[in-house]
Amino acid sequence: MLPIGKFFSARNNKKKRYNYESANKLAMTLIIPSMLVMGFVIIYPLLRAFYLSFFNYKLTRPDQFSFSLTDNYARIINDQVFWIAFKNTIVFTFFTVAIGLLLGLIMAIALDQLSQRLEGLRGLVLVPWVIPGIVVGYLFMYIFDVEVGILNYTLQQLGIIQDYLPWLMRDQLAMIAIIVAHVWNQAPFYMLMFAVSLKAIPEDVKEAAYVEGASRWQEFFHVTFPYLKGTFVIASLLMVIRNFNNFPIIFTMTGGGPVYSTTTSVIYIYRKAFEQFDLGYASAIGIVWVVILLLISVIYVRSLQKDF
């Protein structure tokens, strides 16, 4: 709060009406509706999921409902598919975020050079960010299709591949395909974040670098980059969390297949819970993910508070 606020409330101490900062009752009335909704749709479900994770609870076999502190968690450790999904999530998240950051940075720097008149182009480049996940999924399923996909045709015309590749039907190719689709969808976000920080770099710093004889590369690594470091950290943490939870694009493009090769943790939890109705076990996996995400969130919140 600004010092003037303190001055103000001190001066009006007697007349409580003017006490600006402390307003417990009013604040509570304003905030309680939100807390009720969040309690009902976030906090309660979370606690219930934690509770469920200690039960053998299958919707299809209600007679087998039983408590066990460790059963589900022990099952996770021995569940090979869980570990495949774990690995897939890490690989998928790492590459989408790394490539997205790089591409977003390049696009931001290039578009930053545009003159005022062409600013509209920057807006155009942002469009993929708002395209619904399901549309991105189907669109890239079509582009990557083995027979009618435009990608196979283009690559063949360019002489990069001999025969059409069955992108969505082979392990690693499918992973590449879903990463490309996500990068297309997300690169504008990084671009925007970098564009905002590039605008914040004072002209005279760059000017000084030039006068001192720095090349463009040196200018980038020693002048521009330090200004972007904070954005780098924040944007990548945020998107790591987001991609850990990503569902629609993978679900529509590959459904987690072929076999388990693009099954991420979210897809796995979904299939366990809503296709096999193994609610107890699915909750246990979910709780493990919540813990992992909480750890990352703590780092994220810390870096938000730190002034880069």
Add this chain to the structure above:
Amino acid sequence: MIVIKRRFSWVWSGIIGLTIIFSLVWTLFPIFWMFSTSLKSNIDIFKVPPSLWPSQITYGNYENLGGGITPIWTFFTNSVITSLGTLVLAVVLATFAGYALSRMKFVLRKPILMGVLVTQMFPLVVLLIPLYLVFLKANLLNTYTGLILAFTSFTLPFSIWMIKGFVDSVPVEIEQAAMVDGCSRMQAMIRVCLPLIVPGIVATSVFAFLDAWNNLLFPLVLVNDIGMKTLPPGMIIAFGGEFKHDWGGMMAASTIVAVPVIIVFVLLQRYLVAGMTSGSVKG
């Protein structure tokens, strides 16, 4: 002031120019391809070499979406109703909460603030399991109310965080002056502060709307009556299984889902850009 700029270099400008062209093609080609395919007949779609633009424009793909197994206009209506409902609920709640969190000191302020930030990061699929059980018991499955509540769980924390950021940027002195002039605390908020953050409220509304519009996971689980499905799960039904290769229909449906979003974005871009970065940059 004279700013000394680098000398013009053909190589550098060439690289920048190529990068810009690449960015535009990379961004816009898939969208163009979706639209173009949606206007193609099957003959055009399977033609080798593929043509960029249909040899003859047909609207058949759109016409076929209306009836039969893909009542897309029903899905569309459901999407509009639930997304608008989410927008209203989330934005009204978030405006009050965001204002209180920004302006007032009260017990639990810090923990609530932290909670709002952290809950944005929970995997939705975990919340969905208990939510499904609760909705089952409370008869909220297959209802607009249920969907709106579920969408709000996703949107509300982010909306609160955004509104708080916008209120933070309004100088507190303006409201204090209003109160000296005889406004009550509530009047100062509604008459003085809220008009100043209208752009922020617009941005938050659009994000709430988009979140609900784009959500696939919740309606997929919480709705099984086909007449209550929204667009994303509706598309899953329409193009799963045997219809998987109806590319024209698929792209037509995709266009219908994407166009409202693109229009909203283009019209309100100025407001949105501020919002897109505020959630994460402002601490």
